[in-house]
Amino acid sequence: MGTLRKARRIRILLTNDDGIFATGINVVGGVLAERYDVTVVAPDGNQSGSSHSLTLGDILPIREVTMPCGLKGFALRGTPTDCILVALLDVMKDDPPDIVVSGCNHGPNVGYDVLYSGTVSAALEGLRHHVPSIALSLDMEHGVQPHHFETAAAVLMGILAEPEFYEGIVEATAILNVNVPNVPLAEIRGTMITKQGIRAYENYVDKQFSPRGRAYYWIAGNSGPHDAQPGSDGYALAERYISVTPVNLDLTCDELLKPLEKRKFLVDKCLAGARLSRRVGGKPFGMAGVVENVKSSPARVRQPSGSKAAQKERTREPRPVTGGSGARMVKKDTKAGKPQR
Numbered sequence: 001m002g003t004l005r006k007a008r009r010i011r012i013l014l015t016n017d018d019g020i021f022a023t024g025i026n027v028v029g030g031v032l033a034e035r036y037d038v039t040v041v042a043p044d045g046n047q048s049g050s051s052h053s054l055t056l057g058d059i060l061p062i063r064e065v066t067m068p069c070g071l072k073g074f075a076l077r078g079t080p081t082d083c084i085l086v087a088l089l090d091v092m093k094d095d096p097p098d099i100v101v102s103g104c105n106h107g108p109n110v111g112y113d114v115l116y117s118g119t120v121s122a123a124l125e126g127l128r129h130h131v132p133s134i135a136l137s138l139d140m141e142h143g144v145q146p147h148h149f150e151t152a153a154a155v156l157m158g159i160l161a162e163p164e165f166y167e168g169i170v171e172a173t174a175i176l177n178v179n180v181p182n183v184p185l186a187e188i189r190g191t192m193i194t195k196q197g198i199r200a201y202e203n204y205v206d207k208q209f210s211p212r213g214r215a216y217y218w219i220a221g222n223s224g225p226h227d228a229q230p231g232s233d234g235y236a237l238a239e240r241y242i243s244v245t246p247v248n249l250d251l252t253c254d255e256l257l258k259p260l261e262k263r264k265f266l267v268d269k270c271l272a273g274a275r276l277s278r279r280v281g282g283k284p285f286g287m288a289g290v291v292e293n294v295k296s297s298p299a300r301v302r303q304p305s306g307s308k309a310a311q312k313e314r315t316r317e318p319r320p321v322t323g324g325s326g327a328r329m330v331k332k333d334t335k336a337g338k339p340q341r
Helices: 023-032 080-091 111-115 118-128 149-160 233-238 254-279 288-296 308-314
Strands: 011-015 037-043 062-066 072-076 099-106 133-139 174-181 191-193 201-209 215-223 242-248 321-323 326-328 331-333 338-340
Touching (some): 011 080, 023 037, 023 099, 023 149, 080 118, 118 133, 118 174, 149 174, 233 242
Parallel strands (some): 011 037, 037 072, 099 133, 133 174
Antiparallel strands (some): 174 242, 201 215, 321 326, 331 338
């Protein structure tokens, strides 16, 4: 009898935006590792609200750490998108993941939250590299216990156990944005396939001053209520249902394509008039003079009158006056009030 070949375990790339030491990713990572091969590449600190930002002007240090759940992981000083890129293009380049999991996020990602979410954006970056991707979030409040991350982990394991459920999401250029009610698993009423609802943070800007008088700002806000519209992601959470929303990379508003097509002649007519004005020597939209001035007159930064730069400007040696075969210095005779050569 031939030896049975052992099936390869599914490889999962796990990341988040709350940081590699956050509770959510550790609860999920510990549960995933019982059944799957898990590679963790996550930010070394909190990157909430980083959206799909990419670090282009700085280095990205990385170090291997032991996570609270016992897994070895890579902590990257970068955004969730950076983490996906580093994982796919280097850390896992020889053994690419079968699935990307981003989460579990500390708080829901529903409604307009997805615009700011590093959790969702990490999953979208995985999709951009043609890997099936899931964003997982728990509908919890910071500082309000308990936090049922074990429920979110159980929901994720249920989804991964049924590949038929998420079949075709890469071809549809979509991820699954999964939001889980913050209740024990026994209190979950089921799963709803939902649309992105309307929910946004009620942001405010708090202006403060340092002891030296320099202004600085603190951007914060309170999350608004869940969308009460049936079929929305927020409605599902409010009713203690798991919300599964397919979110894709295409941000095109299809319903405006035809109306804009009918109105585009307005822009064409305006540009035709601008071209005609330029041919007869005019300056369309009043911009030509502005552009010329910007090109020909480099801005000079004015120094404060008491600054060292301003004092240096006032005491600067006079410029040489060139002419003939060499340079001559012009000095002022303070007694006679006449220049001497």
